[in-house]
Amino acid sequence: MQIEQHSFLVTGGASGLGEAVVRAIVAQGGKVVIADLNESAGQALTDELGANSRFVRCDITSGEDVQAAVDMAERAFGGLQGSINCAGIAVVQKLLDRENKPADLEAFSRGVHINLVGSFNVARLVAASIAKRVAAGAYASNADNGIIINTASIAAFDGQVGQASYSSSKAGVVGLTLPLARELSRHGIRVMTIAPGVFATPMMDTIPEKAREQLEAGVPYPKRLGAPNEFAKLVTHIIDNAYLNGEVIRLDGAIRMV
Template identity: 45%
Template sequence: MDINGQVAVITGGASGLGAATAQTFVNAGAKIALLDINLAAAQQTADKLGGIAVKCDVTDEQSATDALSEVQKAYGVGRVLVNCAGVGPPKRIVGRDGPMPLADYKKVIDINLIGTFNMMRLFAAALSKAEPLDGGERGVIISTASVAAFEGQIGQAAYSSSKGGVVALTIPAAREFAQFGIRVMTIAPGIFHTPMLAALPEDAQKSLGASVPFPPRLGRPEEYADLALFIVRNGYMNGETIRIDGALRMAPR
């Protein structure tokens, strides 16, 4: 699908992978809508890119419905959804203070997995009614998993569970949405230079980067964005999760 002139909705678009994807899509001619719980940060990014910012809690049905409705009023039907909203606080299942609070586990699942599903279902419902493009395609949904879905480390039980769910959601969603001409793909990044990692000391960042076989560095958000754009443009990519990790396989800790 040619993204030029099309509407792309990006959750978690205020920073990190979402902001980089927005920049790459704008460069390719797309109209972008940044959905984020932090409206001020999303607005700042949107102003730089010439897009719109909409406050959205991806875990909340009404908030997500209202956000997508606002995008449609401003731009028309969205053809691309990129789910980048997510959290990943580390915590052991059983730590020094006892078992992980169940609420902590639920929060990660709610944002990373249920939030992804919530946006997917609402976006696809609207897109399924749009006029098809060349070849019968209506659009594409790209979700964000993680290599932790496959090699979760100690302390990543909640995060790995949530991202494993995103991976497992990909193929049944792609099969179901095939009747509408909507493709569904997932990207599983390795260790990327995002605000979450930027908070670590520089020595820690270098150490993490050195653990990647090649290139021995942290991934750049623009590299995630380039892959997202390639997926949009390649109409035969559907129902798959693509790792982008420099051949990294996570150690137990």
């Protein structure tokens, strides 16, 4: 699928990996609906990028919010060809604290609800929009009509102590990939997942410099944090390469967390 003149929904698109994806798509002639909870950053990015972008405040766990974002894409750009879901949170807590008190169940559930249920929510509504247009003859059958790209994490495979919520939710995102790809194949919609390693995002700015240096040292090559534009480059390649489907790609400089 070409990016030029096609429209995409990017969740978490106001900052970090999502912002890099938004910029890359617009730079290649595509159109983007930026869905994010950060209204000031999202609107500022839309103002900067111009007519090929729109912003909508969106909680990805809300069916109404995501449908409003899909509807905006249909109104503004005449349809939707795909989504890149970058929205998510990291919940850090041990199963038992130092006094052997159990973890907070609500915090665990919140991570799973946003990262996993939110990803499913975006996928189901974007797929419905594309499938309806395919059924109506707007897109060709047996063609590359749509793409859904979800964001997991290397924590899905190499979860650390305290990452039970984050790791299990991202493992769930990995688990969505193949069954959704198989189901949506009849509509010409592909489903892919990227599992990024340690990236230089706003979330990383909150950790101490020493911890950041340790993370960088753990990457075999290149020995640094990943750049958001490297994530965006993989997204644009996945969109362009029609034979990539039903797979999870680790983008991590060969790091394996122990």
